[in-house]
Amino acid sequence: MRLNPVAPEIIPHQASEDIVVDGVLIEKGSTLYGSVGAVFANPENFPEPEKFIPDRFMKNGEYVHDLRVCSFSVGLRYCIGKQIAIEEQFIFATNIVREFRLVRTSGNMDIAEDLSMRFPKHSMMRFERRRSN
Template sequence: MLILTPLGLAHEAERDLQLFGYDVPKGTLLVPNVGSLFMNPEMFPDPKTFKPERYIKDGHFEAVPDVIPFSTGRRACLGEQLARMEIFLFLTNLLHRYNIDKPEGTEMPNILEGRCGGNRVPFPHTVVISKRNAAT
């Protein structure tokens, strides 16, 4: 699964603690790498392969509790519902009107590669967009 914003919101340790065998003093700034969850082969076998069937059971979408692209708990994204609606409307309208393909004779770009910081940005690549027939 590709996550566009692999880093969660920064948190400050409220007390001295041990985290994965490391001593973390009170006041330390912690930035969770949520994107690493989706690359864990124990949770998602073959994580670098696009497999929508992971989320489809009996022909219907089934939420997987380990998938938290909007984070979780008290610091979950407040705009999650709006973002989900916007993404759905944008993509369904786009895919209803256009075919999107790679140029003939080229390979699909690896969407897992690119520049990563606060957001993941893919390397430049070319796509072919053509209008669909009105009957489809």
């Protein structure tokens, strides 16, 4: 979800009052755009941000949540469907992994960019049923 967020990465906000940030005046009513993608791709937040390194979220063999991974946004605009989405994703993924072995038959995992979703550009997969023991 950090490397390939499925939702748009731009989060618009509006300044509710005049404020100075790093010497720059932001006037009340100004529209500001936050970029979740910029947080995810910042090497200060994630060394080698372009690489998939699951161990960066592990400590002593346990998963450690990182607040900078905010795929469902943060604060007042936090996605109300987050818990359902995570549970559904977990159930779907565990059932797929338990029942099938996924084999890429062609293409690669380069990402195609769409206005609302990200997915592999040209990749064909085959689901092979696992044998029961």
